[in-house]
Amino acid sequence: MTQIMEDIIENLIDGQTKKVVALVEQAIAEGIAAKDILNKGLLAGMNEVGVLFKEGELFVPEVLVSAKAMNAGMEVIKPLLKEGDIQKSGTVLLATVKGDLHDIGVNLVAMMLEGAGYEVVNIGVDASPEKIVESVKKIQPDLIGMSAMLTTTMASMKDTITALEESGLSDKVKIMVGGSPVSKDYADKIGANYAGDATAAVELANELLGR
Amino acid sequence: MSRRKKQNPFPGGLVGGSYKPLKDGDVEKIHKATMKVFENTGIQVNDERALKAFHDAGAQVDFDQKMVKATEDWIMKTIKTAPESITLYGREDKHNMDLDGFKVYIGTGGTATNVLDIDTGKRRPSTMEDVQKAARLVDALENIHYFVISCFPNELEKENVDVNRFYGALRNTTKHVMGGVYTKEGVRNIAKYAEMIAGSKEALLEKPFVSFITCVMSPLVMDKDYTDLMLTAIETGLPLATPTAPMAGSTSPGTLAGTLVQMNAEALSGVLLTQIVNPGHPVLYSCVPTTSDLRTGAFCFGSIEMGMMNAACAQLSRFYRLPNYTTAGVNEAKIPDIQSGYESMATTMLCALAGSNYIHDAAGLLESGMSISYEQYVVDNDILGMCMRAVKGIEVNDETLATEVINDVGPAGNYLSHEHTVMNMNKEFFYNKVSDRNTRARWEIEGEIDAREKARRMAIEILKTHKPLFIDQHIEQKIIQEIPGMLSEWLD
Secondary structure, eight states: OHHHHHHHHHHHHTTOHHHHHHHHHHHHHTTOOHHHIIIIIIIHHHHHHHHHHHTTSSOHHHHHHHHHHHHHHHHHHGGGOOTTSOOOOOEEEEEEBTTOOOOHHHHHHHHHHHHTTOEEEEOOSSBOHHHHHHHHHHHOOSEEEEEOSSHHHHHHHHHHHHHHHHTTOTTTSEEEEESTTOOHHHHHHHTOEEOSSHHHHHHHHHHHTTO | OTTSOOOOSSOTTOBOOOOOSSOTTHHHHHHHHHHHIIIIIOEEEOOHHHHHHHHHHTOEEETTTTEEEOOHHHHHHHHTTSOSOEEEOOSSGGGOEEEOTTBOEEOOOOOBSEEEOTTTOOEEEOOHHHHHHHHHHHHHOTTOOOEEOOBOOTTSOHHHHHHHHHHHHHHHOSSOEEEEOOOHHHHHHHHHHHHHHHSSHHHHHHSOOEEEEOOBBTTTEEOHHHHHHHHHHHHHTOOEEOOBOOEETTTBOSSHHHHHHHHHHHHHHHHHHHHHHSTTOOEEEEBOOEEEETTTTEEESSOHHHHHHHHHHHHHHHHTTOOEEEEOSOOSOSSSSHHHHHHHHHHHHHHHHHTOSEEESOSSEEGGGTEEEHHHHHHHHHHHHHHHHHHHOOOOSHHHHOHHHHHHHOTTOOSTTOHHHHHHHHHHOOOOSSSOOSOHHHHHHTTOOOHHHHHHHHHHHHHHHOOOOOOOHHHHHHHHHHSTTOOSOOOO
């Protein structure tokens, strides 16, 4: 069992989606529990990816390809997993705020969070405070991430936080913000947490959600 | 497999030549003008042995005036024996350099007499410790392809400088070591212990990992002492650079073309002497054309014209079918700062794009070559990497044109997680080590340090952790015992 887990980890780090899928199938055939494949193979591999990324050994595209490989492996074992087998890291709702159509940054954050094991719902660009409030009610995320690329649209972050407060949701969910005009000072002022880049966003999510 | 050692995608030896400062026909014009200088003006040779050698080989020599003149036919015939390409070896084969065509290698230069102390940042006279540490730093910096000995050990007696300077360099890097020399005895003893390291004289000359620099003076003089040293260096059989450093506007004409003409005559003089004395001797067409700042008369190593002229030397050397030694990357800044950055980059980039074979002085030097700086080596390692990246150029083929990938990703998608990006991310992009590309927030968290401080910390870390492949203990002991003037204590 250890050897096949090591192979899964190794191929996950290499972003070898097909090999990961084949190895996961082989592990199932050998009678290894889905939960073990998940924890000792796929998640252990992604942990290693996280470490290597932090050390500068792996680059962003490699992490994302590894995440893809992990998701492909997950698809195979999903039907076999029992309730409680998956310990979810948490759900994150992401949005680019009202009036802003830039989404490269927020997409990168989404992929990095997925790579770190979060369930991510990205509601897209030009998301008004009302739309975000509604989505929070529906999805019930643990964390909201808002992005703005322009100084003119940044103000919408504050409007959204006000709307969340008025809806009584602000205590139930953590909030992080980012984007080029945003600073820590601004985040502090509006009562949000600040992440300067995609890596920092993952670190911040881990911190806020106590991982 | 992911934890594989990533290979340097932009190593020394990539082929340049896209930048040609001399237009079609200009190279021939400079050649013809140079031949006129040889025929009408001549060069002064202040060494009896050299004068006699020029005479015996068929040049017109005036022994009273110590002047040598020559015809185009004689010059072109005489330089023909010089090798068209030369391989300079490292103590490890991975550092061998094939100086041929428009292949580009970039390295350090000397000889500074000062160093900016890595702890205090203050300028002080350089020592043997600095020679060794600079060599060790260069050993670890992947974009610096060879080590021209950086500085002068001020604490040593002149007669002991050569052997210790070269040994300190050789011991701390396995990259090729070249250096200027001060005494004939020194030249002979360096060759002697290099033979011991190689195993035999034949083994050394088969794979020379050490070479010498002896200068020609501007305007148009082969100096008595330097030429004496040059002849001694030729006797060793080791590769030789015979650089000349005219300063446009003061020791050469106040035009770039005129400076190239005079420099060409001087550079060819060095080549001629080696070929007369030892036909086939491995010699580099060696150029250090510089300028003067005519507002003050100050010597200029970092001027843009210097970069252009040195780049032109790649074209001139190819005309004569000789490998070249050129100069770039040194600057007039007193500390590693904005000036040291832009001046270093401008001249090195021009020479690299021109396809210069052996661009020296391009790392670690400040203050017109009077001072070295540990930080500057680390900064220049980034600059040299960027230059090599530019030399490699833009690869265009079906795979890089990526139409299928564009179709795959489609409008509003992104390429970050595409396999194609992963496949290409290491070979298409150069990743600077000193440049800060993080967000402002991260820069603030990491202490708001500038490039100089970052480079300083990196240099300290390398010097703390990097151990070069030292020279065999038994051979080292033998060298220390048998070679006069050798120090017995060396940096661990």
